[in-house]
Amino acid sequence: MDNSGIYVGLDIGTTSIKVIVAEFVKGQLNIIGVGSERSDGLSRGVIVDIDRAVDAIKAAVDQAEQKANIQISEVTVGIPANFLEIVPCNGMIAVGDGSGKSKEIDSTDVYHVTKAALVQKLPPERDIIDVIPNEFTVDGFDGIKDPRGMVGVRLEMNGVLYTGPRTVLHNTVKCVERAGLVVKDTIVAPLALATQALSDGEQDFGAVLIDLGGGQTTAAVVHDHKLKYTYVDQEGGKFVTKDISVVLNTSLENAEKIKRNFGYAASYLASKDDVFPVEVVGKADTVQISGEYLSEIIEARLTQIFTKLKTVLEEIDALQLPGGIIITGGVSALPGIKELAEDIFETNIKLFIPQQMGLRHPSFTQSIGLVAYMTKQSEIEKVVKASLEGDISVIEDNVEDDTHEQQVDYNKNTEQKKQKVKKNSSFEGIKNFFNTFFD
Template sequence: MDEPIVVGIDIGTTKICTLVARVEGERNLRILGVGIEPSQGIRKGTIVDLAAASQSIARSVEKAQRTSGLEITSALVSLAGANVSSVNSRGVVGITGGVIDEDDVARALEAAQAVAIPHNREIIHVIQRGFIVDGQDGVRSPIGMHGYRLEVEAHIITAAASTVENLRQCVQAAGVEVTQFVLNPLASAEVVLSETERQMGVVVCDIGGGTTDMAIYIDGDIWHTMVLAVGGNHITSDIAHGLRLSIPQAEEIKKTYGHAIELEISDEETFSVRAFGEDLPVQVSRKELAHIIEARVAEIFELVLQEIKRSGYDGLLPAGMVLTGGSSLLPAMRNLASQVMGLPVRLARPENLVGLTDQLNSPAYSTSVGLLYWALLMSETMPVHSRRSSRSGAGGTSVDLEKLKEFLKRLLP
């Protein structure tokens, strides 16, 4: 029981997923507890009803506690919503001793944070992209190098302070402290991207129920992040309007008969539905359903493409796009993405999991599992303890310097 325990709570528009895992070996996780609960009080990734949202979170946490036999006191929490934005910044400091140490790196990152951020926004991540020592760029780790001037290029992610505070309040109402907020696409990227893709240049696109989250990685670092307020719920809503159905009916039909490319469906295929105002079920062409879905999905990918072009990195993505999230499960989604984006596209899901993983091998849980990998970097500070044990902390080990460096590299503050 000496291995650290890590906890992540993925708060999405359609579901809340709490995962508890034990760290085994270097980077292996054994899933001990899973708590999946439908979301309430959350729309497009933001809280619209505090009481309903905190009840959903509490139920999810309780399920995870019950299956793992562990008490959850703190966790990493996912963050999405259209209020998230990012900016690239540069910090410059002089080196007094001639040799660069951790303090100099920390000062440079602090200098990079001195950008004009409105008072109603909160910094979520400051991620270093690279260092420049005395004009020499492309330095990955400057500690121990000789120099007189250190520059750092940082990617700063901010969110509306009120949104972050509401989310924190909901989680605290469920009896859990927030250790750190992690942006959805960054969590997903931990699970779905290979090291080669990160180096070459890739965009990870996580299409959930209420939002589409994207992050661009080049040279192994994060260069751009964005959250778009469209997702799978918009497809469901279009089906409900187009076929005059209730939202639950439309969601069921989307999952059972949905297809993202109209031309791939034959004219003969039909299914029966009971629309509003009809006494008996009516036959609907599956081609008509695909027509409704294709229009919306193409629009989502056009918005993603527009955002990539706006970032200016559209010519730097030879590894293309990695598609994940619950809505990416729609048949032909990958093909349509490739057509619209003009990039190679692959569908990704969490892999190599051990423990209670029956439901988790799906693109819908990439963010949830990714949170645990982020938590790995912080495992020494996770105060989660077992009811069966009298210890007050999860990991009594001293902080590993290499892990600390890796952690500082990934997320500051």
């Protein structure tokens, strides 16, 4: 499988919109362009003003185009986990013309069995975001990852549907299209995030991934390389900033600055002696505030968020998973976040920070995860996803490619046989010569 090429990820967050342009060559992902613009028209991860969101997307794309020196036309978009539902699906078809004779399974058969799996009633307010195959079954033999090339009469597929509110999906796609771009693919945000932030062992044995975003906090449970559960708390970094603004009676802009420059997630790590000036509304002179007092404000809100998450995760025994909890997202850049999380969750905690040059900040984990996810998609996953999009041309291209490869192999084998016959004929001629000579 060769996924080499240029990939563009678009992360539409509540506080910022990020665009990542990456080149995938010889198994290596290289970031060649980045765009980041303050979000507008979003609230708690959901687009509420299309016009303002479109302008922000255009600005971020322009930045990425200038740095990458390319024209961006297609993007892979992350869809937030708000009201996400994970639904099992299965379908079955007869392979071939239905006569009962065995036939070699190809991409077209996979396309049709996926279509059969998608035939189920969904509420009118919900849409399918993604479909991922778990396994295929050929004539009763299960556990097959890719049935193409096998011979059978009956083909079945068991998979997972990710569905979300139609409004969220429609508004997201609408904004991207109005920004002059084509949505190449939509990916459930926690899936992309897990690709980047979790190791192979953590995805296999199970772990909890917490994304501390600006507008909301998302917890995702990953086990056996599958997304099993998501929970979204409608509080994030913006609420921490608002708390600072209200308590210190300063503007939101000032509150954000002092949070980033002087804030600690765990107040016992801050010092009473470290003080800084704060511009207070209605006062000409600044007021001196200690780092400990500021951190107490921050800790109160984060403790509330973590406590809610702990209650939810304990109900499903997710905190017992061997991988523990991995925390990422912009808010996780606050010093002391790991210590506070360890005190509340009482399990092993790990912070994830991307290591790409110039992007070593947890706020970029999601956007990098979008392009990383695309490069790791298998051929069979692409065929299944094409069935969701109704793009049979992709399937036909794959069939043509398979046919071409078979023809090349046939020609190669035929040529080898000819050479072998020619070689044998030459050998027989020499043998006859020596037989005649010695006679």
